[in-house]
Amino acid sequence: xxxxxxxxxxxxxxxxxxxxxxxxxxxAKGEGIAECARLVExxxxxxxxxxxxxxxxxxxxxxxxxxxxxxxxxxxxxxxxYDVQPxxxxxxxxxxxxxxxxxxGRIYGRGVTDNKGNFVSRLKAVQAFLETIGDVPVNIKFFVxxxxxxxxxxxxxxxxxxRHILVADAAIWEFGGTDRKGRPHLYLGLKGVLSVEFKAKAxxxxxxxxxxxxxxxxxxxxxxxxxxxxxxxERILIEGFYDNIVPPSAEETEFLRRIPFxxxxxxxxxxxxxxxxxxxxxxxxxxxxxxxxxxxxxxFAGYTGKGSKTVLPHEAVAxxxxxxxxxxxxxxxxxxxxxxxxRRGFGDLEIIRHGSTEPTKTSVSDPxxxxxxxxxxxxxxxxAVIYPLSAGSGPMYLFRNFxxxxxxxxxxxxxxxxxxxxxxxxxxxSFITGTKFIATLISDFVNAHA
Amino acid sequence: xxxxxxxxxxxxxxxxxxxxxxxxxxxAKGEGIAECARLVExxxxxxxxxxxxxxxxxxxxxxxxxxxxxxxxxxxxxxxxYDVQPxxxxxxxxxxxxxxxxxxGRIYGRGVTDNKGNFVSRLKAVQAFLETIGDVPVNIKFFVxxxxxxxxxxxxxxxxxxRHILVADAAIWEFGGTDRKGRPHLYLGLKGVLSVEFKAKAxxxxxxxxxxxxxxxxxxxxxxxxxxxxxxxERILIEGFYDNIVPPSAEETEFLRRIPFxxxxxxxxxxxxxxxxxxxxxxxxxxxxxxxxxxxxxxFAGYTGKGSKTVLPHEAVAxxxxxxxxxxxxxxxxxxxxxxxxRRGFGDLEIIRHGSTEPTKTSVSDPxxxxxxxxxxxxxxxxAVIYPLSAGSGPMYLFRNFxxxxxxxxxxxxxxxxxxxxxxxxxxxSFITGTKFIATLISDFVNAHA
Numbered sequence: 021x022x023x024x025x026x027x028x029x030x031x032x033x034x035x036x037x038x039x040x041x042x043x044x045x046x047x048a049k050g051e052g053i054a055e056c057a058r059l060v061e062x063x064x065x066x067x068x069x070x071x072x073x074x075x076x077x078x079x080x081x082x083x084x085x086x087x088x089x090x091x092x093x094x095x096x097x098x099x100x101x102y103d104v105q106p107x108x109x110x111x112x113x114x115x116x117x118x119x120x121x122x123x124x125g126r127i128y129g130r131g132v133t134d135n136k137g138n139f140v141s142r143l144k145a146v147q148a149f150l151e152t153i154g155d156v157p158v159n160i161k162f163f164v165x166x167x168x169x170x171x172x173x174x175x176x177x178x179x180x181x182x183r184h185i186l187v188a189d190a191a192i193w194e195f196g197g198t199d200r201k202g203r204p205h206l207y208l209g210l211k212g213v214l215s216v217e218f219k220a221k222a223x224x225x226x227x228x229x230x231x232x233x234x235x236x237x238x239x240x241x242x243x244x245x246x247x248x249x250x251x252x253x254e255r256i257l258i259e260g261f262y263d264n265i266v267p268p269s270a271e272e273t274e275f276l277r278r279i280p281f282x283x284x285x286x287x288x289x290x291x292x293x294x295x296x297x298x299x300x301x302x303x304x305x306x307x308x309x310x311x312x313x314x315x316x317x318x319x320f321a322g323y324t325g326k327g328s329k330t331v332l333p334h335e336a337v338a339x340x341x342x343x344x345x346x347x348x349x350x351x352x353x354x355x356x357x358x359x360x361x362x363r364r365g366f367g368d369l370e371i372i373r374h375g376s377t378e379p380t381k382t383s384v385s386d387p388x389x390x391x392x393x394x395x396x397x398x399x400x401x402x403x404a405v406i407y408p409l410s411a412g413s414g415p416m417y418l419f420r421n422f423x424x425x426x427x428x429x430x431x432x433x434x435x436x437x438x439x440x441x442x443x444x445x446x447x448x449x450s451f452i453t454g455t456k457f458i459a460t461l462i463s464d465f466v467n468a469h470a
Numbered sequence: 471x472x473x474x475x476x477x478x479x480x481x482x483x484x485x486x487x488x489x490x491x492x493x494x495x496x497x498a499k500g501e502g503i504a505e506c507a508r509l510v511e512x513x514x515x516x517x518x519x520x521x522x523x524x525x526x527x528x529x530x531x532x533x534x535x536x537x538x539x540x541x542x543x544x545x546x547x548x549x550x551x552y553d554v555q556p557x558x559x560x561x562x563x564x565x566x567x568x569x570x571x572x573x574x575g576r577i578y579g580r581g582v583t584d585n586k587g588n589f590v591s592r593l594k595a596v597q598a599f600l601e602t603i604g605d606v607p608v609n610i611k612f613f614v615x616x617x618x619x620x621x622x623x624x625x626x627x628x629x630x631x632x633r634h635i636l637v638a639d640a641a642i643w644e645f646g647g648t649d650r651k652g653r654p655h656l657y658l659g660l661k662g663v664l665s666v667e668f669k670a671k672a673x674x675x676x677x678x679x680x681x682x683x684x685x686x687x688x689x690x691x692x693x694x695x696x697x698x699x700x701x702x703x704e705r706i707l708i709e710g711f712y713d714n715i716v717p718p719s720a721e722e723t724e725f726l727r728r729i730p731f732x733x734x735x736x737x738x739x740x741x742x743x744x745x746x747x748x749x750x751x752x753x754x755x756x757x758x759x760x761x762x763x764x765x766x767x768x769x770f771a772g773y774t775g776k777g778s779k780t781v782l783p784h785e786a787v788a789x790x791x792x793x794x795x796x797x798x799x800x801x802x803x804x805x806x807x808x809x810x811x812x813r814r815g816f817g818d819l820e821i822i823r824h825g826s827t828e829p830t831k832t833s834v835s836d837p838x839x840x841x842x843x844x845x846x847x848x849x850x851x852x853x854a855v856i857y858p859l860s861a862g863s864g865p866m867y868l869f870r871n872f873x874x875x876x877x878x879x880x881x882x883x884x885x886x887x888x889x890x891x892x893x894x895x896x897x898x899x900s901f902i903t904g905t906k907f908i909a910t911l912i913s914d915f916v917n918a919h920a
Contacts (some may be wrong), residue, residue, distance in 0.1 A: 048777035106779050112675070170777055211680070215778035224741035225562070228890040229791050230661070230861035232763035234736075234745040234754060239766035240700065247697040250690065252815070286684075291674035295684040304684060313682035316689035317781050318772035323789060327498035327620055328665035328824040329556050330791050330863075331767050331890055339773060341679050341780050365702070374778040411680035413780075440678040440781055 022459050025148045030452050034127065036063060037140045037451065038120035040102075041129035047080060047103035047170045057081045060102045060139075060164055067147035069162065074182050079174030080166030084185065087146065087160050095159040096465050097188035099419065099427075100139035101168030104131030105440045112442035126445040134439040135194045137446040138431040138454070139164060142192070145458035157466045161188060165415065168194070171215055171375015172415040179418045186419070190388045190426050192461070193416055197433030197450065200285050204396035204457070205405045207429035208389060209381025211312070212344030213413035214353055215374035218242060220336045226322070229330040238336040239321040245366040246338060249314055249357075254296055256314045258360045264347045268310055272408035275384050279405050281305040282435065289435070309409045313343040343413065350376035380417035384408050388426035391468045392461060396430065399457040430457070472909050475598045480902050484577065486513060487590040487901065488570035490552075491579035497530060497553035497620045507531045510552045510589075510614055517597035519612065524632050529624030530616030534635065537596065537610050545609040546915050547638035549869065549877075550589035551618035554581030555890045562892035576895040584889040585644045587896040588881040588904070589614060592642070595908035607916045611638055615865065618644070621665055621825015622865040629868045636869070640838045640876050642911070643866055647883030647900065650735050654846035654907070655855045657879035658839060659831025661762070662794035663863035664803055665824035668692060670786045676772070679780040688786040689771040695816040696788055699764055699807075704746055706764045708810045714797045718760055722858040725834050729855050731755040732885065739885070759859045763793040793863065800826035830867035834858050838876035841918045842911060846880065849907040880907070 026033075040063065045056035060083045061071045069085035080103065107117035107130040115121040117130040127137075142162070149156045163186065165172055179186060198204050220238035227235055250256050268276060283300060287293070294300070299307050317340060322333030342353055354373055361369055382389065384406065393404040416427055432454025438444045476483075490513065495506035510533045511521045519535035530553065557567035557580040565571040567580040577587075592612070599606045613636065615622055629636060648654050670688035677685055700706050718726060733750060737743070744750070749757050767790060772783030792803055804823055811819055832839065834856065843854040866877055882904025888894045 048779055049775060105781070106773065106775055108773060108775060108779075109676070169780075213780065215780065217778070222742070224739075225888075226559075226891045227740065228862070229763070229765045229767060230793065230863065231758070232765040232793060233757045233761040233861070234749070235740065235742070236746055237766060239769050240696075242769075243693050243696045243766070244702050246690075246693045252694050289674075290677065290685065292672070292685070296686055299684070307683045308681070311683040313679070315679045315682040315780075315782055316687060316693070316771065316786075317679060317779055318774045318783065319689055319692075319769045319786060320771075320774035321766065322768035323556065323558060324768045324770035324787065325499060325556055325558060328667070328789055328791065329498055329558075329767055329890075330619075330663065330665065330765075331555070332765055333768070336766075336769060337774065339778055341778065343680065343682060411683070412678070413680065438675075440779075441676045 021152045022148045023456055025152050026144070026452065026455050026459065033140065033144045033455065034448060034451070037132070037137055038127060040136045040140060041120040041127065041132045042118055044118045045103050045131070046106050047167050048106050053080045053103065053166060056102050057083055057166060063143060064162065067143050068150040069146070074178050076174045076178045082166060082178055083164040085162040087150065087156050089156045089159050091155065092158045092466055094465060095161060095188040096462060097161040097163060097186065097191040098142045099163050099165070099191055100142065100194050101135045101165035102139065103166050103169050104134070105169050109442060114443055125448050127448060128443060128445045130444055132444055132446045133433045133437040134444065135168070137451055138194055141432050141451055141455040142458050144455050145462060148459055149462065157463050160462070161186070168414055171213060171377055173375040175415045176418055179422055183422055187423065188425055191419060193427050193429030194414065194431065195412065195433060196429045196431035197437065198400060199282055199405065200435050201402070202400060203280065203402040203405050204400045204430065205407065206392055206396065207407045207410035208384060209409040210379060210416045211409065211411060211413050212348060212350055212377050212379040212417070214342040214344065214350040214376040216340050216354070216357065217372040217374060218245065218338045219370040219372065220245070221334065221370070223334045226334050227332045229332045232332055235332055237332055239333055241366070241369065242321065242336040242338055245361060245369055246316065248360070248364045258356050260356050261353065265312065266346045268306070268408065271384055275406050275408050276306060277302060279305055279407065285435070308411050309407065310345055312345050312348060315341050317341055343411070344379050346379045346381060348379060350378060377413050377415050378417040380420045381409050382420070382426045382428065386426040387468065389428055391464060392428045392430055395461045395464045396457060399453065399460055471602045472598045473906055475602050476594070476902065476905050476909065483590065483594045483905065484898060484901070487582070487587055488577060490586045490590060491570040491577065491582045492568055494568045495553050495581065496556050497617050498556050503530045503553065503616060506552050507533055507616060513593060514612065517593050518600040519596070524628050526624045526628045532616060532628055533614040535612040537600065537606050539606045539609050541605065542608045542916055544915060545611060545638040546912060547611040547613060547636065547641040548592045549613050549615070549641055550592065550644050551585045551615035552589065553616050553619050554584070555619050559892065564893055575898050577898060578893060578895045580894055582894055582896045583883045583887040584894065585618070587901055588644055591882050591901055591905040592908050594905050595912060598909055599912065607913050610912070611636070618864055621663060621827055623825040625865045626868055629872055633872055637873060638875055641869060643877050643879030644864065644881065645862065645883060646879045646881035647887065648850060649732055649855065650885050651852070652850060653730065653852040653855050654850045654880065655857065656842055656846065657857045657860035658834060659859040660829060660866045661859065661861060661863050662798060662800055662827050662829040664792040664794065664800040664826040666790050666804070666807065667822040667824060668695065668788045669820040669822065670695070671784065671820070673784045676784050677782045679782045682782055685782055687782055689783055691816070691819070692771065692786040692788055695811060695819055696766065698810070698814045706762070708806050710806050711803065715762070716796045718756070718858065721834055725856050725858050726756060727752060729755055729857065735885065758861050759857065760795055762795050762798060765791050767791055793861070794829050796829045796831060798829060800828060827863050827865050828867040830870045831859050832870070832876045832878065836876040837918065839878055841914060842878045842880055845911045845914045846907060849903065849910055
């Protein structure tokens with residue numbers, strides 16, 4: 021009955037997703053946030069949920085929605101986010117980033133997979149129950165973040181303040197999907213992330229580069245400072261950076277070994293002959309999931325237009341993120357970074373701390389993990405692939421630390437979704453199947469031990 | 471009579487300069503070049519010169535103009551250029567870069583000093599003779615380059631092809647001006663410049679920075695490559711970079727010692743406590759004029775907007791220029807640079823060579839130098855300051871190498887002209903006095919030994 025409803029209403033589900041995609045919501049720039057928050061609340065209400073705006077002292081609102089089951093005491097919480105990454109570089113998009121254009125069975129737009137598509141698929145699964153049986157099999161809670169893409173810097177006080185309403189038995193995290201062979205991938209943990217920005221400054225204004233023998237060049241200062249952070253062998257040189265890291269357990273390693281890592285396909289898609297340092301196979305997979313990183317996200321200084329310009333810039337900027345693995349802590353890493361730069365003579369650099377999150381994971385032996393895996397196998401016809409940790413990040417640690425309930429990330433993405441990149445898209449088929457998967461999971465959760 | 475004409479027509483001279491400033495002519499981007507070339511030719515014709523377009527097989531046209539004296543065999547050539555630097559960063563301008571707005575006795579606009587103001591002041595000096603005495607004291611030639619700001623990459627074949635019409639007894643180069651105390655500054659030589667661009671590439675597209683453990687980051691490659699070029703002590707590390715450098719002669723050093731280096735004012739203007747490596751006084755001046763450089767003009771990679779974005783860029787670009795001193799050669803330096811990057815393991819970087827010019831100078835003991843200095847003292851009421859070499863660059867070497875005639879650079883700029891930077895401007899008073907200086911120089915040149 022629920023499947024039938026989903027099939028018959030697929031077209032309106034797609035239109036609702038397109039409507040949400042067309043509303044920009046770029047947290048990094050503060051664009052369209054209030055409008056998108058209103059739209060998310062409206063869509064939840066239209067689906068039959070009662071809603072509440074959770075606000076901290078600063079930051080974007082969290083949209084909370086709930087619907088209580090008439091027959092079950094169990095509660096399943098969905099963590100999603102309505103904010104999206106900036107769409108730049110705009111010239112690399114084939115379609116409008118906020119157009120929601122449908123081409124060859126795919127919806128294109130910034131955020132269509134990450135995370136608006138996943139949010140809508142979950143919302144529609146709940147709506148399908150309410151419209152067909154007039155009830156939900158278990159209590160449902162939605163927690164829709166507005167700052168996930170900037171590291172959820174203001175979420176901790178919100179989760180704490182509203183901890184009484186965020187109680188649940190288990191949670192489904194924002195992302196996930198199938199691989200090229202249609203196998204569903206589930207993720208049990210997240211790395212942490214720490215985003216920072218360096219600003220080097222020198223003279224009050226740009227000058228003619230003829231003055232270079234005398235005038236300090238912040239672009240050079242930036243290059244030299246960055247060079248002290250990581251060497252050509254990809255070793256991060258900040259003192260104590262690798263302290264406290266816990267390698268994968270024997271059990272986790274077992275799960276790791278079962279992951280069919282689509283190495284060849286990934287290399288082909290990216291046009292790469294080999295991965296960094298030539299790692300491949302199990303080694304590449306383990307590196308991907310368990311290695312902390314230091315990444316330059318952006319560089320800017322001086323003249324970047326066509327041709328040349330003999331200018332000496334007076335400012336240079338670098339944006340970086342560090343991915344952290346259990347049990348690194350973002351505060352410690354930031355302190356170590358600041359200390360490192362001072363020690364190496366770069367105390368003149370301005371260091372801005374953007375968002376951060378901590379690494380966390382749910383145990384591979386938790387019964388909820390088996391439940392989600394079984395449901396996924398039923399829907400996708402393929403055994404689920406379980407990642408004890410994922411390479412991504414998010415505020416999952418807040419929920420794990422406050423409530424301790426198991427959290428699994430599962431969604432309707434696919435390998436060519438281009439999340440965080442130009443031409444982000446979602447296959448309509450994945451979106452609809454994903455909706456059925458969530459509906460089934462809600463049913464299966466009623467009698468599960470989890 | 472000529473001074474009277476200049477005073478009476480100052481307003482129309484200013485209007486003509488504003489007209490030229492309002493015509494963009496950005497050689498780096500190919501913007502407005504043809505239009506500006508036509509305007510320059512028109513203005514020369516309006517002033518009474520006969521003109522000729524000098525074209526090479528590629529590149530922007532040179533506008534040549536001449537007028538023959540009825541009574542003198544002597545010829546003075548003016549080298550100018552109608553192209554300008556890109557106006558970026560646009561947000562740092564208080565007025566439209568191509569608006570030519572007049573505020574508090576200054577004309578604002580990209581190129582108003584460098585070099586449209588100097589060109590117009592010279593043209594108007596010649597016009598003043600033609601309109602008052604119906605003749606010029608000496609033969610006058612104008613050579614107005616269209617690619618000076620990109621290193622005049624196509625000028626050598628033009629100078630060679632038209633060498634029969636470019637013969638002269640001496641030349642005045644494009645730039646110069648007075649210092650804060652009103653002393654005229656003359657320049658007898660130029661450094662060379664070599665502009666290059668590095669492009670680092672990795673994957674076919676930007677990816678989520680969660681993939682950083684596996685995917686090469688071209689921004690890091692660029693940082694590491696740049697770091698091998700110059701160290702924190704400002705030492706350029708390219709093998710053989712400092713070969714062939716000729717230090718200033720005893721005579722040049724004498725001239726250097728007489729230069730009143732406005733160190734305090736320069737530091738104040740730029741908000742600097744000290745120059746690079748703490749040099750000051752004579753040492754700073756010598757460093758400025760005789761030290762070759764390696765300057766980052768621009769850096770670009772990934773996300774450079776507000777806040778953070780967890781992206782791993784697939785391309786990173788750096789723009790650099792090298793300032794060369796006698797007797798470094800741009801071809802040799804470029805070869806050494808390419809070899810250096812290969813040797814250091816950065817053969818994967820794409821290296822684009824933009825324009826280049828060679829260092830050159832006129833002897834401090836040339837009689838033409840004394841003539842220009844005497845004329846300048848007469849007009850400005852202050853002893854001329856003579857630079858045996860300047861920190862700037864240009865295609866002066868082509869004229870010196872082909873014809874051997876002495877060349878002095880003298881013009882109507884001032885220390886707050888902001889050439890190559892936002893809010894470039896020219897004081898109207900400097901512009902008019904500069905016009906009188908050129909008129910006087912043309913008169914004085916008739917009977918000079920030079």
